[in-house]
Each structure stands twice: as structure tokens, then as C-alpha cells.
Amino acid sequence: MEAVVASKPVIKVAAICGSLRKASYNRGLIRTALELTKESIAGIQMEYIDISPLPMLDTDLEVDGKFPPAVEAFRQKILEADSILIASPEYNYSLTAPLKNALDWASRPPNVWADKAAAIVSAGGGFGGARSHYHLRQVGVFLDLHFINKPEFYLNAFQPPAKFDSDGNLIDEDSKERMKQVLLSLQAFTLRLQPKN
Template identity: 55%
Template sequence: MASINSSTLPLACNYAVSKVVGDSKRPYLGVPKRMPIIKAQSQNSMVELEEVDKLRRASLFGLGAALVATPFSSPAFADILGTKNLIMDNALVRPVIKVAGISGSLAKRSRNRWLIQAASEICAEYVPGMQVEDLDISGLPLINPDLIVNGKFPPEVEEVRQKILASDSLLFATTEYNYSVTPLMKNIIDWGSMQPNVFDEKPAAIISCGYEFGGGLAQFNLRQIGVRINMHFLNTPNLYVRLGDPPPKFDPDGNLIDEEARETIKQILIALKKFTQRLDGSKCGPIVPSPLPLPAPAPAPAPN
């Protein structure tokens, strides 16, 4: 199996490979026809899977340029087209956007945790190419720099930090205590924002439910914190589920049954996906590499 590493990826993405095809003598940018097929193994990390996809999309872009530069009548045209089909059939289509869902409550029957669960279900059904994972932060110790020994975080802290770092975006379901975020929410933010800041440049969205303001003031507080730690929050749509207003929002088993809230969560997830793609080009369409100049057109034949 071919392997992807930091040296081969830039080579593919910048099309340092050029080749003379057939009798046309036209150099084209792409990959050899007999390139090894890159297959993803289940034990590979998501980072490696994303690198495989970058290589695929980079190769396809180069092959597209080759098709434009190659005469249709040339034998090279079919050769290039076959290589394109080979890559399409044997590689990933696009990496999945991974969303870490963070709830601000320890309660087993927390409505905000139920919102994360609802978001995960709605995402799986209506937003292809994106996954929401409920991130468990209940086992973290209270923030204390004395627990950092020789520059290393406690293992349970480091595990959560790495999961946040590996995510592409974040979905917060913030419980509101006294017009602010909860100690649990502040604790994960404080641990995660210690250098190196794993929240840095992360796109994020907020949903909440509660009484009185539906968690709206906690959302406002969280947005203020996000400015300091350089998170990028989605501005709209918004969800503030007011638990005191009829009809009931959840059934006894914790399922979100309010159709308006479910639809809003779907729209938030769709918007978050687009927002993440805008901020991270590797999640959105082909990567456009630094192009090599195309050959100059052949001079017109001299008149007889």
C-alpha cells in the first residue's frame, strides 16, 4: 500500500510531476498512470485520511489541466482520462467534517446534553459529510496550573485537548447559571486555551435551552470568551429553547420532539458545515495548487 507523508503530499499538491505523453510532446501536470492506488485502512488516523483526499483532489485538478492541454485526437487524451477514472474509483471522495459537541452540564438528564444528542442524530440524517460527537468533559479536574508537570497536562486533560484539536469545528450546548456559562464549561475552555490553545481558529456554533432566556445570556457570555481565545462563532441561525413555554420540548426519554427546534438545529448544522468549509479549504472542493505554466500554443502553420 502506498503511504502518504509530509514530503509526498506537497509534491502532489503542487504538481511537481510533469510528463510527456504520447506523440503530442505536451507536458502535463498530474500523476503517472501506474501510480499506486492509495487505500485507507481503518486504523489510519483522520489526519492521514484527509491527506489521502488532498492528494486525490490535487491529482484530479492536474489531470483536468492535462485534458485541456491535450488534443482530443491524441492517444494521450484517453491515457489521461483513464488515470482520472482510476483516481476517482480508488480514493476517498471528501473528508468528513468532525464536530466536537460540548455540553456545559454534569446532570444525567441535562437538556443541553440532549440537544447535543439530537444534533448528532439530525446531522447523521440530514447533513452528509459531517459528524457530531458528544465530547465527555465530566472527568476533567478543576483548572490548576500545578497539575501541569514538566510541561505535560494530566492524561485526562490531554485526551480531551487532543479530541478538540482533531475536530474541525465545535458545537456548544451551553447551560446557563446566573446569566453566565457553567463552571464545567469554563473549566474546559480554560484547560483547552492554555498554550498551545486548541480552540485557536476553530469555527463554532452555540445552541442552548433553559428557563427565562433559553440560555441566551450564557450564549452571549460564551461569545465574549470566544473573542479572547480566537474562536470563530457562527452568527446565525440561533437557537434558544425556552423550557417553560408550551409545548413540551423533550419526551421522558430525552428525545427532542419540538419540530421547530429540530429544524433550527438542522439549519445551524448546515450553516456550520458551510462556515467550516470556508475557513478550511481542504474541506471544500479542489485545492488549487501553485500552477506550473502551460506550454505555449504551437505556431500556426506557414501558408503554402
């Protein structure tokens, strides 16, 4: 935490997305979150952290206690964050391989996820990616991530009317409001987890 806004400390949130595709709906959700933290929510400094440069996990790439440069940079960003926003698409009823890869790299000792607050959002098919949330929550037990329980936000991206434009930008106002409520809950929970003094 750095500054203080209207007696509330500013929290740093690292936002990551489990989809690598250009017009990803899930990355669209992160863009909405970034906009909200700039325009209508005070006290959150959010940064999008791209997981696409990470190599596939191979512990042989760890040499003399050092990780490959892209991994070092990613781990440092996570370490510096107070909490994490994860946009988690559902692949075959679970979280995606790129997201699991990123979670695994940053879990290598010392585990840089430890004791951070986190929130999950998703967009996808029938259940909006919801099933990925519950696998991700299970992984978070060992990572020592503390997920907010409510509100839950998963969005069926394919049900009319259109929720996203062709570039993957969220255009649905109700969903933007739901995202805002997730961010407010994450902010409150992050502050609750901060040591008091």
C-alpha cells in the first residue's frame, strides 16, 4: 500500500487473465475493471499483468535459485500487489493451462501468492466459466490465496443480447455494475487483511 485516499489506504491490485487470445472476453472484463478503478472507484491502483511471456513450467529453468527473466518479472509484480483479480475462462470444466502455469510459477519457493486477497471473474459458455472458479479456489488453498466469496461474477458471453463487441470489450452495463461490486468487495476484504497499526 502507498498513498491514502479519503482516509482509506490505496491498495495495489494485480490483474491477470487466463486467456491469451487477442479478443478475449475475459481480458475485456479486466479492461472494464481497469476503467472502473480509474473513473469510479477510489483507492485501487490496478495493473494488468500479461502472463503470455511466461514459459511452460519446467523446474530445470531454475538455475542457481534464479528464474527465467519473464518469470522473475511476473513474480515481482505479484509480490508487490496487495491483492489479485483473476479473469478465469473455463476450458473443459476447469481453469486454463496458461493460468495454471502462471499460478505454478509464482508458487515456487518463496510462494509470492501467500496471504493475498483475491477475486475471480469470468466470461464463457453456458455457465459463464463458473466451473473454473471452483477448481481455482481449490488451487488457491495450497497457494494461501484468500478469495472473496461474494459477489460471484460469471457471465454467459454468448447469450443475446451481445455482452461484448468484436474486440472483446464489455458493452453490457449490468455486467459493468456487477464488476464494480466485485472490486468493492475485493477492496474491503484486502483492507480487512492488512495488519492494523
